[in-house]
Amino acid sequence: MSDSTAIAQGASAGAAPHGEHPSYQRHHFETVGQQFDATNFAMWIFLLTEVMFFGGLFTSYLIMRNWYYRAFVEGSHQLSILWGTANTTVLIISSFTMAMAVWSAQMRRKGALLLFLGLTFLLGIAFLGIKGIEWHEKWVKHHVPGIHQYSEQAFLNPASDPEVFKEYHDKPLSPGMAQKTEEYFFLYFAMTGMHALHMVIGVCLLVYIFIRARTGAYTNGHFTFVENFGLYWHFVDIIWIFLYPLLYLISRY
Amino acid sequence: MSAATIVTLPDQATARIPKMNFLTKENGLLSWLLTGDHKRIATLYLISITFFFFIGGALAGLIRLELLTPQNDLVAADTYNKLFSMHGLIMVFFFLVPSVPATIGNFLMPMMVGAKDLALPKINLLSWYLYVIGGLMMLWTMCVGGVDTGWTFTTPLSTHYLNTHVVSAAMSVFVAGFSSILTGLNFIVTIHKMRCPGMTWFRLPLFVWSNYAASILMVLGTPVLAITLTLVALERIFHIGVFDPAFGGDPLLFQHLFWFYSHPAVYIMILPGFGVISEVISTFSRKRVFGYTAVAFSSVAIAVFGFFVWAHHMFIMGISNYSALVFSLLTMLVAVPSAIKIYNWAFTLYKGSITFETPMLYAIGFMGLFTIGGLTGVFLGATGTDIHLTETYFVVAHFHFVMVGGMLMSFLAGIHFWWPKWTGRMYPEKISQLAALTTFIGFNLTFFPQFILGTLGMPRRYAAYPPEFQVLNVFSTAGATVLGIGYLLPILYLTWSLKYGAIAGDNPWHATGLEWQTQSPPLTENFPEIPIMDHEAYDYEWLERMERKEVASV
Amino acid sequence: MSEPNAHNEQGAEHEPHIVSPGTYAIILLVLLVATATTCGMSYIDLGEWHIAINLFGWHVGTTLFWNPVVALAIACTKMTLVVLFFMHIKYSSKLTKLTVISGFFIFLGLISMTLADYVSRAWGRW
Structure with a gap:
């Protein structure tokens, strides 16, 4: 390379006329490939941020669980393993349908894309619905700390809650430890709440993507947004993959 | 050495500011508020950051005024608590963290890597809006009564005992945190994906390297602060949480999570400053930065080590002895890459053709003050001395030497260095040199006595103190006045220069960076066509060849 | 260089x-x-x-x-x-792979260094 090719010397502005680029290429990128790479990489960096965001919650959980293990065990027994497992399954299947949606966009199949986006949306709604049922149950049982007069009855006297008692035969907790079940439920609501918030954002974005997909916006070879949204959706799935054993499966035997 | 200055300005009689540039491209308020241009966003940031700097500065002035006398006579003790808390919050989250990256970095990053814009211009604009929203929330907090937790939101003080506006302050920091995450994200993507042909990693200016390192810290550290402050807010609202011992929580857990961000945060604040200093020192000694690779990697090393030293803020808080030992050792380690930088700058100066323009004065001031600030950090990192010195004015002096003496000096060095590029005009040289000198003197007068106060045992965060400390406190307050003048001067003459300053031309300093090879102020697209990087960074011989050729062709 | x-x-x-x-x-x-x-x-x-x-x-x-x-x-x-x-x-580039790994590295750093403090507190004084 010689100096004659160097920077900004002479040369007229606007080397390439605009018509050469596809309409979805933003002006400051040189090629479509660069645009895809950059936005995809940006999404990954954002997910890193999200990992650390949940990281703070997981750290708190770890410390509290080690300190108040009995309270965490009995708090966990109050969760429905049926709903929890069902929700895990729903979310994993939704991850699959999302992956298929990305595949459909890559293969430029509009019908399949709409189908899988729709399925993902429905599974997302189903997840939130089940979450709502579970939360409502906690509300009724006065297991929502901070807002709704917390009741330690089920932990001071497990027999008062026959449904759970029948299955686990928990021994009564000391009053001090029974109070710590509030910590468990605080973390339960903080973690599942933060996760559900991400789900809600995801579902809203899905609606937006679905509407745009109907106009063929993602089946013309430019599927970056679907791909990046897919990454987000899978990430939310991964968070749940960890929340499920940590919150539901503490010592079920 | 040829002359006392390297500045060459074009013939003022014929020189014109280019008609077409990023400032004149479009007009009207909306063209600014909806812009995607990184240079305009940088300008917006510069204005808003200066605004918050002066609010924080005014609060600092009130603090120093109160400390003029041993009794708490100017303000009540709880008002004083609010003053230093708001001063800390505003200065840390609304000035220091975004100062160099969001203003100078935003302005330069795409130009330095040879791109038309940052990778995500809309995200960049969003980051500014988040900053403004966070800032307004903080101002609102201040107007309705402020917060008195200190900038550290220490639990259970913040969650249990205080009746001030902790939630809105925490949420304001939360929002501002996301603004900084988005800036960091944008920088990382831009540096990886937007470099022009020929721009290899080791041809990047060191400013890019240090901002890259700071961006990593922003992206990985800030979310931990965000979730921590969310938990503090939840704990205050619902009276249940993981930090308050009354509910079975652990205040030390808060300290771990808080300092996991807030220690790397000091590197977020100082690393971009290092970048500015590298550029300035090289330009005004007409030499390539000594040990370019070492300086580049030391930035990354600081970023990596920076994540594993946080517990040195907690030595006296009851962490385990073994942990304290490990964290103390790691703290000593992080001093190594910082020292590498200082040594390399010193060697860059050695046998260079040094001239003393304003940015260089600030940079030299930086080197001295940062060295003192850094070394006293080693004292504090040693567990033994830390027990004596922590929570005293020694700590206050230490981090002001690093943050104000280091960061603010480098911020001003950068602003003075790139001002001609930004506005196309030069500021008056003599008065700006005077401002640099005033800042340096005022700074030392303000903060050096605080080292002595700290070793004598004056605790921080009190409105009153024993009378025997008064002499040193009077020195400190007097210094703060001088420092205040030092900061007001640039505002005045830089504003003046916008209209009356001499026209600077493309490259008044004869600097080598890509940003200097385009017009000033630059075009919206930065370059008429995407440049091709065909030489090493800081290659002054290349620049000389280029300039000779230009003269010949004219 | x-x-x-x-x-x-x-x-x-x-x-x-x-x-x-x-x-x-x-x-x-x-x-x-x-x-x-x-x-x-x-x-x-x-x-x-x-x-x-x-x-x-x-x-x-x-x-x-x-x-x-x-x-x-x-x-x-x-x-x-x-x-x-x-x-x-x-199927991604090395850069993306490295990004993911570094994220988990820092996350593990947060967890392990914090936990190390809690665990070693039980070991008592020197």
Whole structure:
């Protein structure tokens, strides 16, 4: 390379006329490939941020669980393993349908894309619905700390809650430890709440993507947004993959 | 050495500011508020950051005024608590963290890597809006009564005992945190994906390297602060949480999570400053930065080590002895890459053709003050001395030497260095040199006595103190006045220069960076066509060849 | 000092690899089986393991419960599968792979260094 090719010397502005680029290429990128790479990489960096965001919650959980293990065990027994497992399954299947949606966009199949986006949306709604049922149950049982007069009855006297008692035969907790079940439920609501918030954002974005997909916006070879949204959706799935054993499966035997 | 200055300005009689540039491209308020241009966003940031700097500065002035006398006579003790808390919050989250990256970095990053814009211009604009929203929330907090937790939101003080506006302050920091995450994200993507042909990693200016390192810290550290402050807010609202011992929580857990961000945060604040200093020192000694690779990697090393030293803020808080030992050792380690930088700058100066323009004065001031600030950090990192010195004015002096003496000096060095590029005009040289000198003197007068106060045992965060400390406190307050003048001067003459300053031309300093090879102020697209990087960074011989050729062709 | 020809990542850009629906289906199946396994395992008491070392008079020790270890191991496996296949990391550039790894490295740093403090507090004073 010689100096004659160097920077900004002479040369007229606007080397390439605009018509050469596809309409979805933003002006400051040189090629479509660069645009895809950059936005995809940006999404990954954002997910890193999200990992650390949940990281703070997981750290708190770890410390509290080690300190108040009995309270965490009995708090966990109050969760429905049926709903929890069902929700895990729903979310994993939704991850699959999302992956298929990305595949459909890559293969430029509009019908399949709409189908899988729709399925993902429905599974997302189903997840939130089940979450709502579970939360409502906690509300009724006065297991929502901070807002709704917390009741330690089920932990001071497990027999008062026959449904759970029948299955686990928990021994009564000391009053001090029974109070710590509030910590468990605080973390339960903080973690599942933060996760559900991400789900809600995801579902809203899905609606937006679905509407745009109907106009063929993602089946013309430019599927970056679907791909990046897919990454987000899978990430939310991964968070749940960890929340499920940590919150539901503490010592079920 | 040829002359006392390297500045060459074009013939003022014929020189014109280019008609077409990023400032004149479009007009009207909306063209600014909806812009995607990184240079305009940088300008917006510069204005808003200066605004918050002066609010924080005014609060600092009130603090120093109160400390003029041993009794708490100017303000009540709880008002004083609010003053230093708001001063800390505003200065840390609304000035220091975004100062160099969001203003100078935003302005330069795409130009330095040879791109038309940052990778995500809309995200960049969003980051500014988040900053403004966070800032307004903080101002609102201040107007309705402020917060008195200190900038550290220490639990259970913040969650249990205080009746001030902790939630809105925490949420304001939360929002501002996301603004900084988005800036960091944008920088990382831009540096990886937007470099022009020929721009290899080791041809990047060191400013890019240090901002890259700071961006990593922003992206990985800030979310931990965000979730921590969310938990503090939840704990205050619902009276249940993981930090308050009354509910079975652990205040030390808060300290771990808080300092996991807030220690790397000091590197977020100082690393971009290092970048500015590298550029300035090289330009005004007409030499390539000594040990370019070492300086580049030391930035990354600081970023990596920076994540594993946080517990040195907690030595006296009851962490385990073994942990304290490990964290103390790691703290000593992080001093190594910082020292590498200082040594390399010193060697860059050695046998260079040094001239003393304003940015260089600030940079030299930086080197001295940062060295003192850094070394006293080693004292504090040693567990033994830390027990004596922590929570005293020694700590206050230490981090002001690093943050104000280091960061603010480098911020001003950068602003003075790139001002001609930004506005196309030069500021008056003599008065700006005077401002640099005033800042340096005022700074030392303000903060050096605080080292002595700290070793004598004056605790921080009190409105009153024993009378025997008064002499040193009077020195400190007097210094703060001088420092205040030092900061007001640039505002005045830089504003003046916008209209009356001499026209600077493309490259008044004869600097080598890509940003200097385009017009000033630059075009919206930065370059008429995407440049091709065909030489090493800081290659002054290349620049000389280029300039000779230009003269010949004219 | 630097290699003038060091490759800009832009040069490495390529059309993204397209994973076949068959692969996705297999991964889905594995994930569902893993979910059933982790759920079933939680009903079995896997016992615990006491680790105790006596180092020059220091009693350093901790107890490892197998149930959470197994549950987390299964969760990590599931995560790895999702990241590798659903999120296409297996077919991504080195840079993206490095990004993911560095994220988990810092996350583990946060967890392990914090936990180290809590664990070693039980060891007492010098």
